[in-house]
Amino acid sequence: MMKVGLISSLHLNHGGMSLHTRPGDPMPMQTFVPVGLLSLKASADTAGVPADINVVEVNRLLVDGTIPNTDALYDDIAASVLAAGDSLVGLMTDADSLSHTVLIGQAVKRRSPDTLVCLGGPAVTPISAEFLERFPWADFIVRGEGELTFSELLSTLHAGGDPADVRGVTYRRKGESVVNSDRPLVKDMADLPWPAYYAFDMTTDANLYLDVGRGCPFKCSFCATAPFWERRFRMRPIDDIVRQMEYVRDAFGRTSVNFSHDIFTCDRNWTHRFCDEMIARDVGVTWGCSTRTDVIDAELLQKMGAAGCEEIYYGIESGSPKMQRWIKKNLDLEQCLKVVKATKAAGVRPVAGFIVGYPTETRETLNDTLTRFFQFLQEGEGRSQLFTLVPLHQSPMFRQYEKTLNRPAEYYDAPVTESRMAQIQQYRREHKDLFCTDYRFASPDINEALIDAAEELSGHVVVLASLWPQLLAHYDSPLAWFERWVAWIERYNDQHSPGTRYRHQCEPRDLLVFAQEEIARLGIEDSPVAALVRYEMMRLDAANLPAPGPRPAASTVGPESALRPGDFLGAEFPYDLQELLRGETVRAASDGGAYVVTRKSAADKIETIQLGRAARTFLERADGRRTARELIAEAFPESTAERDPQRTLDHGLGLIRSLAGMGLLLECPAGAKALESPPGAKALDGPAPTRTPARPAPANGTGTPPRPGPQALDAPVRVPRKKAEAR
Incomplete structure (x- = not known):
């Protein structure tokens, strides 16, 4: 029985890349269920092909650190996916990572010269003959729809037959590429078995x-x-x-x-x-x-x-x-x-x-x-x-336009080490016609x-x-x-990232710094858009806050509890932030300003909360010395407290407990030292135009419910944010 390994192609998670990513950094990859490879296995198993087929999803091995990102990356991949006695290794290909697949294939052949290497997929189907001529380590290419072709190829090889009889295959004979006739497409997809889900760990979070x-x-x-x-x-x-x-x-x-x-x-x-x-x-x-x-x-x-x-x-x-x-x-x-x-x-x-x-x-x-x-x-x-x-x-x-491919693309590539990237770049220059997707018309x-x-x-x-x-x-x-913007980011990157391959690429913060400069140029510093830029910058800064620790039950906060602020950023805005984010006609915020805080949730998302006057007072004056009773006295007018002191205390205590439940106020243990400089409630005027290696705020917003109905002035309101989910 033949032993066969099928290996997925590399799929970079572009959202995990930034201009701060350096060669040799951990690889941010997209993990996925390799349905195409599982379909090949299912077809061979159903047809009774005498082959023990193992499917390996390489991206998972990179994400979990099983394969480190070193100069030995491709050799380590080969070592991880090769099993003792493998007769054939099949490599999935796609356009974005074909050059990486080439290096994986070479490493497989170096490690096991007698193992046949077969490629398939849309990246090599139209260039099968040229590919085999340029890369002698490759033995076969399965073109087009692969299930029937791959099964027949395995059966032929196992029986010692001639691959010339297998339609849909390109192979090498006496150093020359031979392109067999095309295989007709499967007429009825019901004839294809389900992918071999049983051969993969389907309980993972792979797409x-x-x-x-x-x-x-x-x-x-x-x-x-x-x-x-x-x-x-x-x-x-x-x-x-x-x-x-x-x-x-x-x-x-x-x-x-x-x-x-x-x-x-x-x-x-x-x-x-x-x-x-x-x-x-x-x-x-x-x-x-x-x-x-x-x-x-x-x-x-x-x-x-x-x-x-x-x-x-x-x-x-x-x-x-x-x-x-x-x-x-x-x-x-x-x-x-x-x-x-x-x-x-x-x-x-x-x-x-x-x-x-x-x-x-x-x-x-x-x-x-x-x-x-x-x-x-x-x-x-x-x-x-x-x-x-x-x-x-x-x-x-x-x-029609192949001859106009004149410059390398600036899209992010996997952050392999400098020596491995130099090798990839050399291949791309020498074989531009094969690696055409790395160039632009x-x-x-x-x-x-x-x-x-x-x-x-x-x-x-x-x-x-x-x-x-x-x-x-x-x-x-x-x-x-x-x-x-393009002229600005060119100058900015020339100054802050000289020599970068990504001269025109950016971080979200760069867009905001540019917007701040444009707002000043346009003379609209007091406009709603200026408030939005300030808010978005505050959200990015909130990504640097520490993850929240365990929070005591808010019900434990009593009138004599000493309170201090949690980890958050706060700022006053002249407009109702909820209206701004919904794109509505904005109005001046009630009571002269809307106080907004951003903080990191336990789920590592950035949450935005719009607070009223009393809540703001609590956050700004909590210093680890003042008790809840004292904060309430400072937050509400004396006339209100005199009319109904118990109701004022209960109302204020309820609001404080609400803030404590969100982690914005923390109860100080008895005897704890008071804070000299509370961490929260800081007004933000915008950072200087320099990059900070912070992770951008998550793109999926706060995850909060739609805007609630009218609230009391001092009640916290979570600000809903349009989700920015990219497919």
């Missing part, structure tokens, strides 16, 4: 993408999906999908999944039937999917929401009608906006994706896309993404720095989603803001 269908019938010129699947659209049977969801729920406790299909609602009647089945069986598993805005409607959205759909990704691709026609996407952008609104109305999160950097991009088309990006960011409540165009071998556009009609600066920008913009409607109103266009 699960169910293989519910394949293919796309559309003709977008920048995309490789339709050519890879020969423009054929296929779905698994509805009952098959639902039973898989029930299975992962019952066997592994999975109550949320994603569907790995580009256009889930391509057949609207099929989608209606699927939703009907989900509702009738009360599956209890939420799901997310992707689709186009022109193959969905409000009626279907309502049913999808009722059937457990939580999120839909819409590939809008360009905000320019001219570019929509040029890339053959042909979406009606106003209709796209209506669909996003209808998605929200159905209780489903909409995520809109846009692309810049097309070879024919102009200032006009870029401005149109930026305008729509910010519009959809607001309408989608902080859920919009901006990407740069990635050259893909099988896309129609690639053949020339855009001769526009300053290419504008494209480079968009590489990693949207994740930071989304974190600050509430800021843009207020700030962009002071510019002639989003492009006018963006051009000023």
Whole structure:
């Protein structure tokens, strides 16, 4: 029996990267259930192939530190995934990490020269012959849809047969690459077995993408999906999908999944039937999917929401009608906006994706896309993404513009050590045609720095989603803001990060420092947008606060308890912060100002709380010496206390206990030393424009409920914040 190891590709978690990440730092990777590899194993097992197949998810080994990030990284990966006597190792490939896969493959061959190395996936399918010619350590490439091809290849090798008879395989014979005839796609996906979930630790938090269908019938010129699947659209049977969801729920406790299909609602009647089945069986598993805005409607959205759909990704691709026609996407952008609104109305999160950097991009088309990006960011409540165009071998556009690939992309790469990165960069220079996704097309009609600066920008913009409607109103266009930003970040990085590969990339704090300078330039220091920038800076600063320790029960706080402030940041704002964050017409805060504090919750999230006058007094005057009774006397007018002293004491004590329950006030142990400088209640004037190596505030906001009804002046109100979740 053959022994076979299947290895996942590296998937970087871009949200875990920053300009402070250094070569050799721990690797922030995305962990996922390798459904594609598990499908290969299931197909081979079902067919009775005499092979013992082991599936390894490398990203998990990197995240948990099993494999350290050293000069020996790729050798350590090879050592971790190779089992004694392995006959063949299969490497999954994708465009973003192909160069890393090359180094893993080399390490496998060095460690075990007799082990055959096979690659598969969309990154190597269109370049299979060239790849084998350049990299002699690779023995086979499984092209296209892999289940049947891989099973037949294993059976052939086990029997000592000739791989020339296996359709869909590229192999080497006498030093020359041989490309066998293509294998037809599977006609009925019901013929494919379920992925071998039994061969993977499904109880982890790894993302699960169910293989519910394949293919796309559309003709977008920048995309490789339709050519890879020969423009054929296929779905698994509805009952098959639902039973898989029930299975992962019952066997592994999975109550949320994603569907790995580009256009889930391509057949609207099929989608209606699927939703009907989900509702009738009360599956209890939420799901997310992707689709186009022109193959969905409000009626279907309502049913999808009722059937457990939580999120839909819409590939809008360009905000320019001219570019929509040029890339053959042909979406009606106003209709796209209506669909996003209808998605929200159905209780489903909409995520809109846009692309810049097309070879024919102009200032006009870029401005149109930026305008729509910010519009959809607001309408989608902080859920919009901006990407740069990635050259893909099988896309129609690639053949026409391949020769214009003229500069390396500025997207974040895994922070391998300097020596390993030098090796990767050398491969990318020597084999630009193979590693084309690491480069960008020339855009001769526009300053290419504008494209480079968009590489990693949207994740930071989304974190600050509430800021843009207020700030962009002071510019002639989003492009006018963006051009000023790009020139600023170039100068800033040249000064603070000289020699960086990411000259146009940033941190959220950089955007706020730039906004502060722009606010001064525009003369709007007393405007609502200035207050928003100050608030967002305070949230970033709150990420540096210590994690809260155990809190005593608030009920233990009595009138004679000495109190001190907890760890938080506080500032007064001239506007009602809740109205600012909701984008409403703002009014001056009651009583001359709104006092706002930010603190870190036990779940390591940043919470924002708007406090009234009495609560502010408690926080500002608590010093470890004053008792609750004394603080109450200082917070309420004498006339109020004289009229009903017991009611005033009870009311004040209730408020103090509420603040203690949130960790904003802490009870001092008897005999504890008073504080010379309380840590909380500090007004913030904004830091100097220098980077601090602090983790940005979490993008998912406070997690607090919608704004409550009218409150007493002295009652704390948690400020709801639009979620900024990126897909």
